[in-house]
Amino acid sequence: MRFDPKLDGGETGDARPLWQRLGWMLAIWVVSISVLGVVAYGIRFWLKG
Amino acid sequence: MMIDGLDALTLARIQFAFTVSFHFIFPAFSIGLASFLMVLEGLWLKTGKPLYLDLFKYWLKVFAVAFAMGVVSGIVMSYQFGTNWSVFSDRAGPVIGPLMAYEVLTAFFLEAGFLGVMLFGMNRVGKKLHFAATCLVALGTFVSAFWILSVNSWMHTPTGFVMGDNGQFLPGDSWMDIIFNPSFPYRLVHTVTAAYLTTAFVVGGVGAWHLLRNSANAHARKMFSMAMWMAALVAPIQIFVGDLHGLNTLEYQPQKVMAMEGHYDSHPDGAPLILFGIPDSEAKEVRYSIEIPKASSLILKHDLNAPLAGLDTIPDEDEPPVEIVFWSFRIMVGIGFAMLGLGLWSLVARYRRKLYDWTWLHRAALVMGPSGFVAVIAGWITTEVGRQPFTVYGLMRTADSVSPLEAPAVATSLVAFVVIYFAVFGIGTWYIMKLMHNIPHDHETGVKRGDIGPIRTAGITPGPSQNPGDRETFPGSNRESQGPEIVDRTRNEEGGD
Incomplete structure (x- = not known):
């Protein structure tokens, strides 16, 4: 996945079919909360230790 | 070591005060910034002006760092309920546990989840879904604040519970009575408005900084103008809401208001408003006070001669620490009026068409940039220290809420927190300052x-x-x-x- 700090890819995104855009939204959402979950568990283990 | 001689309770309180003060800075900023980003992206989609997208990109990077630090510091705090305040968690858990769980779920599934889409998703999901993600993040910050402030308000004005045989607070007939406890609506509006103002003054300060360097910078002009509109319109609303919150506090937590006002003695024929002075809890008086006769009764009871009870009606063991509450309240109120003053000044400047050229206004806005953080911390200290010596107001003492820990254990973790927080969040804050130091410009990218x-x-x-x-x-x-x-x-x- 490419980091998109320029946020200039709106046209590229709009060109995709809706199912693909929704799929990407779900995928990024799942990855994001997974990353946060890992961070939370890391802190938990640190505090328990 | 300075912390030698302190007991586990005091150390646990210092630790919580330290971590919550650090934590509160970030959501106080990100709540307002999320909404600001939503407005910027909405304006970009509506008008098509690239300037709004540039500003969106500029502040998105700041938001991402602030949000990350807010989440990480918040996670530490939620675990702290178990490590240092296990007795409180055990007794109050059946009531506050579900509400805190909703807060965490909101932070995870709305804020953090859709922040990923905001940062990574424009070229994947398109403009409209990206805007939807921005709106959901903004909504998430508000809903998250809703739940955590409901929990906090319940600790100030506990309602809707029954006391179990084992001493636990158990949910009563209606969760609505717990969630919408008497102080919650006022605290929610006052705190969220404070977050919006905090963000507005940071944005205004950054805009002013760049206007001082180049008053023709269109991006700096736009962010300064938007921030000053917020200051002019929202600061008076916040003062009004704060007054309502104070009246609610007088009804449900009178000794907190007594401490805020510095009223050691009762005043049967109208209480004075003590503007400044030095509270002395030993002598139970405010030394060198500057007072406006009967003004406190006028503000709190809308009657010059209305009687107001003082701390002399409260047992000593139930009194909050007056000095801290007295001063933190004045800092908060003072900053609130300074914000109002800057907002009015900006209106004058706008009327005279000098909004972008009035150097002293820009300097004042720059100085006021971090004032929102000071105000929210001072306000938080006022309300939390004013609740002492209770965790659940009138029902559970702070001294009875702490975990059965030895002082050295708490001291060790406190030192670890201080070192790590200053290192990690110091770097994060430095990075945010660096981002804000960058001049906003066309085709904002975030790279050097x-x-x-x-x-x-x-x-x-x-x-x-x-x-x-x-x-x-x-x-x-x-x-x-x-x-x-x-x-x-x-x-x-x-x-x-």
Whole structure:
């Protein structure tokens, strides 16, 4: 996945079919909360230790 | 070591005060910033003006760092309920546990989840879904604040529970009575409004900083103008809401108001408003006080001669620490009125068409940039220290809430927190300052200017600046260097406000 700090890819995104855009939204959402979950568990283990 | 001689309770309180103060800074900023980003992206989609997208990109990077630090510091705090305040968690858990769980779920599934889409998803999901993600993040910050402030308010004005045989607070007939406890609506509005103002003053301070360097910078003008509108419109609303919150506190937590006002003694014929003084809890008086006769009764009871009870009606063991509450309250109120003053000044400047050229206004806005953080921390100290010596007001003492820990254990973790927090969040805050130091410009990217591309064409011919108005690019006069396009757009921006 490419980091998109320029946020200039709106046209590229709009060109995709809706199912693909929704799929990407779900995928990024799942990855994001997974990353946060890992961070939370890391802190938990640190505090328990 | 300085913390030698302190007991586990005091150390646990210091630790919580330290971590919550650090934590509160970040959501106080990100709640307002999320909504600001939503407005910017909405304006970009509606108007098509790239300036709004540039500002969106500029502040998105700041938001991402602030949000990350807010989440990490918040996770530590939620675990702290178990490590240092296990007795409180055990007794109050059946009531506050579900509400805190909703807060965490909101932070995870709305805020953090859709922040990923905001940062990574534009070229994957398109503009409209990206805007939907931005809206959901903004909504998430508000809903998250809703739940955590409901929990906090319940600790101030506990309702809707029954006391179990084992001493636990158990949910009563209606969760609505717990969630919408008497102080919650006032605290929610007052705190969220404070977060919006905090963000507005940071944005205004950053805009002012860049206007002082180059008053023709269209991006700085726009962010300064938007921030000053917020200051002018929301600061008076916040003062009004704060007054309502104070009246609610007088009804449900009178000794907190007594401490805020410095009223050690009762006043049967109208209480004075003590503007300044030095509270002395030993002598139970405010030394060197400057007072307005009967004004406190007028504010709190809307009657000059209304009687007001003082701390002499409260048992000593139930009194909050007056000195801390007295001063933190004055700091909060003082900053609130300073915010109002700046907002009114900006209206005068706008009327006189000097909003972008009044150097002293910009300097004042720059100084006031971090004032929102000081105000929210001072306000938080007022309300939390004012609840002492209880965790659940009137029902459970702080001394009875702490975990059965030895002082050295708490001291060790406290030292670890201090070291790690200052290191991690110090770096994060430095990075945010660095981002805000960067001049907002066309085609905002977030990478260093040198990484954007060449600023000179080949040979010796100077190329067009990628960052108009940047003194590093044009060491000489900025205004002469910017060309007509910038000047024309600047005029448009003025008209558009």
